[in-house]
Amino acid sequence: xxxxxxxxxxxxxxxxxxxxxxxxxxxxxxxxxxxxxxxxxxxxxxxxxxxxxxxxxxxxxxxxxxxxxxxxxxxxxxxxxxxxxxxxxxxxxxxxxxxxxxxxxxxxxxxxxxxxxxxxxxxxxxxxxxxxxxxxxxxxxxxxxxxxxxxxxxxxxxxxxxxxxxxxxxxxxxxxxxxxxxxxxxxxxxxxxxxxxxxxxxxxxxxxxxxxxxxxxxxxxxxxxxxxxxxxxxxxxxxxxxxxxxxxxxxxxxxxxxxxxxxxxxxxxxxxxxxxxxxxxxxxxxxxxxxxxxxxxxxxxxxxxxxxxxxxxxxxxxxxxxxxxxxxxxxxxxxxxxxxxxxxxxxxxxxxxxxxxxxxxxxxxxxxxxxxxxxxxxxxxxxxxxxxxxxxxxxxxxxxxxxxxxxxxxxxxxxxxxxx
Numbered sequence: 001x002x003x004x005x006x007x008x009x010x011x012x013x014x015x016x017x018x019x020x021x022x023x024x025x026x027x028x029x030x031x032x033x034x035x036x037x038x039x040x041x042x043x044x045x046x047x048x049x050x051x052x053x054x055x056x057x058x059x060x061x062x063x064x065x066x067x068x069x070x071x072x073x074x075x076x077x078x079x080x081x082x083x084x085x086x087x088x089x090x091x092x093x094x095x096x097x098x099x100x101x102x103x104x105x106x107x108x109x110x111x112x113x114x115x116x117x118x119x120x121x122x123x124x125x126x127x128x129x130x131x132x133x134x135x136x137x138x139x140x141x142x143x144x145x146x147x148x149x150x151x152x153x154x155x156x157x158x159x160x161x162x163x164x165x166x167x168x169x170x171x172x173x174x175x176x177x178x179x180x181x182x183x184x185x186x187x188x189x190x191x192x193x194x195x196x197x198x199x200x201x202x203x204x205x206x207x208x209x210x211x212x213x214x215x216x217x218x219x220x221x222x223x224x225x226x227x228x229x230x231x232x233x234x235x236x237x238x239x240x241x242x243x244x245x246x247x248x249x250x251x252x253x254x255x256x257x258x259x260x261x262x263x264x265x266x267x268x269x270x271x272x273x274x275x276x277x278x279x280x281x282x283x284x285x286x287x288x289x290x291x292x293x294x295x296x297x298x299x300x301x302x303x304x305x306x307x308x309x310x311x312x313x314x315x316x317x318x319x320x321x322x323x324x325x326x327x328x329x330x331x332x333x334x335x336x337x338x339x340x341x342x343x344x345x346x347x348x349x350x351x352x353x354x355x356x357x358x359x360x361x362x363x364x365x366x367x368x369x370x371x372x373x374x375x376x377x378x379x380x381x382x383x384x385x386x387x388x389x390x391x392x393x394x395x396x397x398x399x400x401x402x403x404x405x406x407x408x409x410x411x412x413x414x415x416x417x418x419x420x
Contacts, residue, residue, distance in 0.1 A: 011151055011306040013299040016220070023221040025158050025230060031218055032235035034159025036208060037166040038286045039279065040120065041243025042250065042260035044207060048200045049248035053191035057252075060197055061244045064204025065237035071205075072212040073232045075344055078351050079216030080228040082359065086214040086293070087300035088175060090343070093350040094372075100301055102343055102372070107297025108265035108338065109210050111313055115320035118144060121283045122321070127276065128265040137321050142278065144287035145314025147293060149307045152221060155288055162285035163239070165278045169264050169271075170246045175392070176263070177253035180259045185321075189252035198390040200336040204244065204390040208236070209336045213344040214293045261266030291317060338383060342375030342399030349400045354407045365404040375399025 010021065049057035079089055086106070091099035122137030147154050178186070195203075205328075215232070224226035246260060265275035295310035302309070346368050379395025386394075 010298070012083075012220075013085070013296060013306045014088075014303060016088070019223070020052050021221075022083075022223040023152070023156075025079045025223070028218065028222050028227065028231040029234045030156045030159045031152070031221075032159075032165070032231050033239050034161075034163040034166075034285045035289050036209070036235050036240035037163050037170075037243050037282065039124070039261050039282050040117070040286075041172075041240070042247030044203060044249030045244030046251035047247075048195065048203065048244070049189070049191065049251040051191050051193060051195035052197065054187055054189040054252040056197065057191065057200070057248050058245065059202060060200035061241055062106075062203045063249065065240045065244070067201070068208060068212055068236035068240060069233060071081050071341070071344055071348075071396070072208070072215045072236055072260075073229050074083070074348050074352065075213065076215045076219035076228045076232045077225045078347070079219045080222045080225050083220050084216055085296050085300060086216040087219055089216040089351075090347060091113055091361050092359060093365065094368045095362045097364040098366075098369050101369070103297045103301060105215055106210055106340065106343070107294045107301070110293045111172070111317045112320070113210060113290040114144070114188040114287045114294065114314070114317040115323075117283045117287045118318060118321035119324065121279060124261050124279055125276075128262055129272075134322060138318065139286075140283065141314065141318025141321055142286050143280065143317065145291065145311065147208050147284055147288040148291040148314060151290070151306065152218075154364070155285070155292060156279060158285045158288060158323045161283065162278075162281040165274070165281055166243070169274060169278055170242070170260070172247050173260055173263050174246050177250050181253040183246070185254075186249060186252040196388045198388050201390040202392040204240075205341065205390070206336045208240070209340040209392065211289060211293050212236070215295070217293050217296045221331070241406065248280070265405075285382055338379040338391055338395055339376045341396040343380065345375060345396040345400040346371045346403045349403045350407075354404065368403060371399050371403035371406055372403040 012021070013016075045061060048060055051057070052060060070189065075089075079085070082089070085093075087099060087103040090102045090366040093099075094102050118141045119137055122131075122133040122135075122138035125131040126133040126135040128219075147158055219228045219232065222231060248395050250260065250263070261275060261279055262270055267275075291310055291314055292306075295306045296302070298313065299306045299309040350368060375395045378398035379391050382389055382394045383391045
């Protein structure tokens with residue numbers, strides 16, 4: 001009964017999490033640490049190293065992961081101080097109606113990530129074992145939805161199991177790659193130069209741009225800002241770098257393999273079972289995190305309960321997965337890398353610099369929405385006319401500077417009832 005009560009505890013969809021309900025550092029860290037240890041990480045890492053070469057690829061991985069740590073870590077600190085989820089946090093900066101646009105967009109985009117990862121489960125089972133992709137995707141979607149309905153505690157458990165499996169099998173796989181090559185040959189791998197450093201960093205940031213921006217949904221459970229930063233650091237840069245580097249080592253070795261899961265499953269015997277467990281636990285962790293973000297966001301916007309919302313959105317996401325959403329993986333990365341990071345940048349400048357002590361919920365704040373639009377536009381412009389730069393970082397910087405400039409008339413003392 002104790003575990004049942006824990007798994008179905010209050011989720012605080014529409015209010016701040018009180019201090020008495022906050023979770024331990026270990027609990028929040030496990031939620032975060034298992035999140036970036038996803039099977040898509042090695043694929044992205046292999047793609048980056050295959051293009052940039054090993055050393056330059058590792059540099060991109062380190063820089064992108066550190067950028068995520070600063071970005072997600074600061075947003076997490078804000079959410080820990082107030083106990084707000086992302087919908088409430090964005091309401092302070094964009095206003096209630098503005099938050100409906102921002103939170104609604106991000107909460108919808110993570111349903112897309114749920115669909116992509118669920119579709120990957122089905123396609124991976126088909127590639128490795130000849131299973132029926134449609135059936136495997138359906139089973140995966142229902143399982144992942146069930147995990148999310150259980151709430152934040154279930155995310156802790158699945159994150160712990162997934163991370164252990166990934167670390168053990170990832171170490172074995174990396175050892176295979178190194179044993180058949182040498183560190184000197186791996187380090188000297190040059191790549192094909194099909195990407196540049198800026199694009200690679202954008203890809204790395206975009207992998208978790210959406211859920212990273214919605215970090216408030218997770219870090220609101222931290223007891224204090226110190227624990228919030230530590231919990232975030234377990235994911236970015238630590239776990240994120242590990243995931244990407246496993247793929248990078250594979251790509252630079254004589255194996256020239258970009259699919260970590262296929263390598264493990266091809267070892268047969270015990271490893272076949274371990275690979276299947278890894279696939280469903282790993283993607284289950286990622287999908288449940290994404291669906292949790294979506295459910296918390298939409299339940300807050302609609303004033304509904306998280307679990308019922310998660311059920312409805314899970315069904316919708318599973319239908320999307322069955323339609324073949326996995327095919328649009330790269331398009332999702334590029335899209336998210338442009339429009340999502342400017343949102344977090346505006347929130348940071350607003351709540352850390354411009355209006356540090358303001359905690360009101362007005363109808364709409366046009367300046368914040370304008371700054372987001374400017375940042376996104378400059379990001380799109382960069383994507384087309386200066387692709388050698390990091391679109392994600394440029395969009396974030398542009399949005400932050402734009403908001404600071406637009407807010408200059410507010411440098412005088414602020415009326416708590418101010419609407420702009």
